Amino acid sequence: MTQNPGKPASPADLRALDIFEFAQSGRQAAGGVRVSQLPRMLNEVPSDAPDRDTVFTWQAEGSTQPELQDNGIEAPQPYLRLAVHGSVWIECQRCLSPYSQHLDVDATYRIVATEEEADEYPLDDDEVEVIVGSRQFDLVDLIEEELLLSLPLVPKHDVCPEVHESLVSGVEGAEGEPDEGLQNGGEGASAGDEPARPNPFAALEKLKQGGPGDKKH
Numbered sequence: 251m252t253q254n255p256g257k258p259a260s261p262a263d264l265r266a267l268d269i270f271e272f273a274q275s276g277r278q279a280a281g282g283v284r285v286s287q288l289p290r291m292l293n294e295v296p297s298d299a300p301d302r303d304t305v306f307t308w309q310a311e312g313s314t315q316p317e318l319q320d321n322g323i324e325a326p327q328p329y330l331r332l333a334v335h336g337s338v339w340i341e342c343q344r345c346l347s348p349y350s351q352h353l354d355v356d357a358t359y360r361i362v363a364t365e366e367e368a369d370e371y372p373l374d375d376d377e378v379e380v381i382v383g384s385r386q387f388d389l390v391d392l393i394e395e396e397l398l399l400s401l402p403l404v405p406k407h408d409v410c411p412e413v414h415e416s417l418v419s420g421v422e423g424a425e426g427e428p429d430e431g432l433q434n435g436g437e438g439a440s441a442g443d444e445p446a447r448p449n450p451f452a453a454l455e456k457l458k459q460g461g462p463g464d465k466k467h
């Protein structure tokens with residue numbers, strides 16, 4: 251094998267990219283990635299979506315910026331800029347039908363060599379994230395991670411399509427409560443449910459009072 255590890259850009263290399271070389275040489279790469287290549291993203295796509303395998307376009311650009319090191323000497327440090335654009339079908343939390351959500355990612359990363367270095371890196375800049383680089387860096391995984399992070403917290407249509415009359419009353423009656431229960435998780439949900447549920451002992455009490463019969467009347 252005489253493959254030059256310093257030459258990335260074929261699709262296979264995107265899962266094993268020499269990210270340090272990519273940055274130091276100021277390389278650029280671009281392409282498309284399908285949702286079917288992103289298993290965690292695909293999980294978010296409802297089975298009744300019109301298209302479960304949409305395509306995201308991405309661009310990556312390596313660069314270096316001079317930084318003062320611990321020894322007081324300035325040295326070029328590796329950076330990566332990543333942009334991803336596209337749409338994915340996800341489920342609207344309001345009407346529960348699938349809709350197409352546009353996602354934009356534009357992130358800049360300072361590439362460090364180790365987890366320790368990442369932990370120590372001063373996060374004085376909101377614009378720059380820190381990632382641990384590798385000579386076999388999985389760029390597709392980074393793209394997927396960023397797309398997942400860019401999903402709306404509560405995905406929903408700007409304006410939901412008209413719901414059939416027969417469904418409206420049901421939707422209205424249930425609105426809010428089930429969602430809140432889900433979001434609160436275990437403890438919150440059970441505590442919140444308590445007051446709404448008829449108290450069986452109160453009911454029993456009523457029976458006892460009513461049962462022996464109308465003494466007070």
Ligand SMILES: [Zn+2]
Nearest residue numbers: 342345407410
């Ligand atoms: Zn909707």
